[in-house]
Amino acid sequence: MRDIPEDLVARIESGAARLCHAWIVTRAGGERLGFTDHDRALEVDGVVCSPSEGWGVGASEAEVGGVAGTATAEGAAGEGFDPAAFDGASVDLWRVDWSEPALKAPLWAGSLARLTLADGKVTVELEGSAAKLDRAVGRTYGRACDAEFRDARCGVASDAFPGMSCDKRWRTCVDAFGNGANFRGFPHVPGDDFIAAVPVEGGRHDGGRR
Incomplete structure (x- = not known):
């Protein structure tokens, strides 16, 4: 006021x-x-x-x-x-x-x-x-990589893979660029499907599926 x-x-x-x-x-x-x-x-x-x-x-x-x-x-x-x-x-x-x-x-x-x-x-x-x-302080946890393609955190050489881009997914980083060691995301973070999951009546509930 x-x-x-x-x-x-x-x-x-x-x-x-x-x-x-x-x-x-x-x-x-x-x-x-x-x-x-x-x-x-x-x-x-x-x-x-x-x-x-x-x-x-x-x-x-x-x-x-x-x-x-x-x-x-x-x-x-x-x-x-x-x-x-x-x-x-x-x-x-x-x-x-x-x-x-x-x-x-x-x-x-x-x-x-x-x-x-x-x-x-x-x-x-x-x-x-x-x-x-x-303002974002620090890093956020997400499945996608938060590095810019070919920057210092990414680690892919600037002249490597000409004409290619990156969609920042774990499988792309590993399969297309062989750069999994430098992946800057958290591919195994549980998603919305995990948060919304509920026990199924009559199913086996020993935690084995998780």
Whole structure:
């Protein structure tokens, strides 16, 4: 739930609010930078936010039902703009009354996922904190091989078996490429048929079939 100051709510409801956006970017080293789409500098959350002509909030997707929220911002890149300087940065987006910047409401918080620079235009892609839950950590257990054909984990030489591809099945790895020792899957993991299996009435139940 957003914490919106009562004075700001009253101004918005009365139509007296003078609203703009402000971005607070915290670099990996802790340095905080501020930007705003207003036409003059504003101090927001203790950071002076510089006016960035041409910058604005792009599309956004809220975090609903555990889905990782995303947002974008777009604008012109100034001279000497270095995308690498923002690697690992976190971003807080505020809605601010520019006539009294202390009146502000948080709109979005997350991290910088990708920054694209093309033809003097910057597109910043942001992702919410729930995005970390979508990332695979470690390996997953599955019957198919999870190596890429001919990569270091696969072990098949790059010039071997020209014109052939691999469907990542155990039998293909063994029979077609003789590469079973490097198979990166788990072909004997029980499948859905095992999970759904139930005892058959009148049958022999000594575990011998498993």
